[in-house]
Amino acid sequence: MSAIEETEHGHGHNKNLAHHFDTLEQQHEANTLGMWAFLLTEVLFFGGLFAAYTVYRYKYSAVFEEASNLLDITLGAVNTAILIGSSLTMALAVRNSQLGNSTKTGHWLVLTIIFGMGFLGVKYFEWKHDYDIHLMPGKNFFHWQFAKKAKEIHTKEHSHRLPGPQDGVLKDDDPSLGVKARLESEQARLFYLLYFCMTSLHALHMVVGFGIIGVIAWKAYSGVFSPDYYTPVEIIGLYWHFVDIVWIFLFPLLYLLGAHLGH
Amino acid sequence: MSQLELKSGVTHAEQAHEVHEKPNYLNHDHSVMSWLYTLDHKRIGILYLVSITAMFILGGIMAALVRVELSTPKGDFLTADTYNKSFTAHGVIMLFFFLIPSIPAVMGNFALPLMIGARDVAFPRLNLLSYYLYALGAGIGMVALLYGGVDTGWTFYTPYSSTYSNSYVTVMAVGLFCIGFSSILTGLNFVVTVHRMRCPGLTWFRLPLFIWAIYATSVVQLLGTPVIAITLALLGVERTLGVGIFDPRLGGDPVLFQHMFWFYSHPAVYIMILPSLGLISEVIATFSRKNVFGYKIIALSSVTIAVFGFIVWAHHMFTTGISPYAAMVFSFLTFSVAIPSGIKVFTWLATMYKGAISFETPMIYGIAFIGLFTIGGVTGLYLSTLGMDIHLHDTYFVVAHFHYIMVGGAILGFMAGLHFWWPKITGRMYSDFWGKLGAGIIFIGFNFTFFPQFILGYLGMPRRYHEYPEELQLLNVMSSAGATILAIGYTLPLIYLTHSFFWGEKAGKNPWGATTLDWTATDSPPSPHNFDQIPVVTEEPYHFERKEAGVVSH
């Protein structure tokens, strides 16, 4: 079947070439394909959540739209801008690594991390607020009347004051509210649960990204990359853009859902 | 590279009696660390082999408990709760901890780079990570079993699993999540390896059929597994936080879980069976000394089966009250999987036709495989026929059908592969007599165990029953008796293969006279870096010619 032929191993002279690859080009192609395959897996990983979201979005559309209005569109929009900015810095990092500007590559990568941290910082305050008004799964998960009141106070007084008994908030199981309130709370809880799962899974991907970008930035400063060898920068770029794109889907699905109703 | 050579040099000095031999991947370094930190695909394959064998024994013990209980109609051996936990443990261990990693992770890891003339898989470190994720997942699974087990059945149907079960479902879900990522990373590694690591001249249509099958399998692992991972994650979240994604009492939809579960778990069947199909093509061709009939069709049928596997999932749900039109579409699509599977059986027969067949142990397993896979395949038609599935769904007919596929197909395929590559893996031969005897006992025991279950199923005995009506006892006793024979059959290979590993006769480079690179271009066992020179392929596989006879060293 085969003829054995002397082939030049051709490695050992380049420290960036792993021993089982023949050429840098082969290694580059393998790594890039690997990342694309990984992103394909990620699409289906998030896809499960998107499928669940679609089913309940259709089933409980009215409550989902109303529930969406309790999220903070401004913070969401700011975060979208920050994240798109980080994609730009990432793209510039990749470009600079291709051109061989190692220090600039490092700078842009660090800036990407800073933007990403900014995103998570905003997210922290948003989650904190969500937690305070019981939008987060956990103890006293979602009390519809309470959350509505909090939103009302926020719109009217432009403050984040939390409602108390003095605001006349009734518990969902208060008999005078009927069972409807309880039921709508249940459906809205599904929305917030999906919101929580999707955004935290997204955030987890960002945190993992920070670690990898950090290592690659350090390598860039040490001058590892050259126009011949910039694969790690390119594949972390692919990953980062994917994380960005997921958010581009999450933002309208979670935040803008009820906005057209004029709330 | 230089490090490897250094290490092997050191071992040479220490192992004086092996100085005259070339170092191979097994003996170039004997330290425990060299195994635990190994990046060598062959060693990782061995790690998997040892782990899944342990899992198989454990799963087998669980099956034994189930069969002993079912030998009488009354629940007199185990309590209902223990029985439920036993069959759940049997299902989870055998499917997730044994079958899914069996051929892909053991045979795939060992043989894939050898067969395509690569020095390793594309991402050796990722490969080791896959193994440790598998070990972690299996460990967590064992913790769940030790603490009291899981009683939901391996399908984890909601709302039972999400709300009503008081067992360790969440812990098991975490374990399976880890196993899922192990499987994804293995699939990713193999896809990239097949695409980018083939040696010069090895074009797609010169690939051995096992590689085609592993490739199709890896794509399924890559695309299906993340869905089960997120589904189990949601199940865990639902149990931990008390919210109801799948619980109708809290606004959720239990049938959504089934859709998401089967979107993975049906393709998962192909993760288990496709590599077997490819492997059997290798075995049949080698032991018939004939090229595989209709090579391209059989290669593409693997890919077709993988693709169709993704669009038939709802045939597990015909009785849930899904729309009758959906049921018809899924029934039709299911039938369309039967065609490529049928083609494979016929092409194997055509490969044997006018061949020069010899009957060493792998071929005995290969022939047994074709027979049992045919029975498993045609009984699948009973279940895809809508009018019959309503009656047969969730009965022992289904149990018998998928055991014919999983055991008769996947496990016999695994055994065929293990006996086929054993000389390559260990460099030693095993006793062909004991091998054939084991294969014969497994074949007989298997049929005794599972054939009566087809009849039990048509008579209406539901799955997962701890007690059953007395008139069904005769068939159940037959089944339990068969399981005893099967257990003996499984024990034999454990004994004679262990014996062979230490004391077996030395195997030559290519004892079977096979034509693929793993046999023609590497030693038995292979050297740590597989090839002294990277081979160059100049023709299609399975070209058996007399001139080869000179090369074969017996």
Next chain:
Amino acid sequence: MNNEFRFFPEQASTLAPEVDALTLFVVATTVGVTLLVFFLLLLFAVLFRRRSDDHYPKPIHGNVPLEIIWCVIPTVICVVMFVWGVKVYSNIVVAPVDSMDIYVVGRQWMWKIQHPSGQREINALHVPVGRPVKLTITSEDVIHSFFVPAFRVKQDAVPGRYTSMWFQATKPGVYQIYCAEYCGTEHSRMIGKVTVMEEGDFQKWLSEGAENGQALQGRKLFTKLQCITCHSGNAQAKAPNLEGIYRKHIPISHQSGVKTPEGTKIFADDSYLRESILYPNAKVAAGWESIMPTYQGLATEEELLQVIAYIRSLQQGQTPPRLETTPTPASIQEKSSQKGEK
């Protein structure tokens, strides 16, 4: 039961011979194919065994006519199976219009059955011979599956929704009911018996110890749950008149809070009525405000079936007058769970 060995369970419904005929066809074809494969496998193994170590056969690369044959013949067989299977399946899923209704609620681990006449049974089902019977099935907790092998029918009981199945018994006798979907510890004890009786015996059984009719119990609930307050059927009504709406196409205006196009209609079957009681917002009748509270948690699955049975029976002008002395919903919940109130 006798202990004679059999391959097929008893045939006791009109569907059973149909399913068995299909099975025999599938068995015949598949056994034929399997035997052919086995025969060729053994034949080739004997004929083409390796004669000497030097025996290298000529390669065969393919044979187009042969390949076409083994693609086409299985395809034809599969198409026949598919079409026949769909034909039998359509008989299994489509119940005759004149079917007698019986209601089944599964729970861990028993089957609770209600007849429209008010008879209730647990783990037992009495049906007349020769009349189509339609079971409407649901579950109170996990998924179960109602399975009668002698009738060759099976249907999952899914919590939160109604499913249905039908059969027409052909032979008086006692047949096994199983729960086919794994439902927890006592799954294998969730079994029962169907008793098929001659029509006369069945009528006698129905009248013996019959409680109030299902619809009558529903009528009581209709006032107790204060449905009557709004669905009063008169000029003061705040909600649609329910007289004669069962199995009619009625116009709706909103679906899940979203306006539907003008002229959208919905088929008012059992599932719709159940949904409207539990999720009043799901599909709102045209011309009415969505003011109805949900009754989730206020009515059990069995009570829902009774209310629906009542709505089904409600004809023109039959809505009862509102009783002034009806208790409030809060106290109903406790009362209705007490057995003694009937």
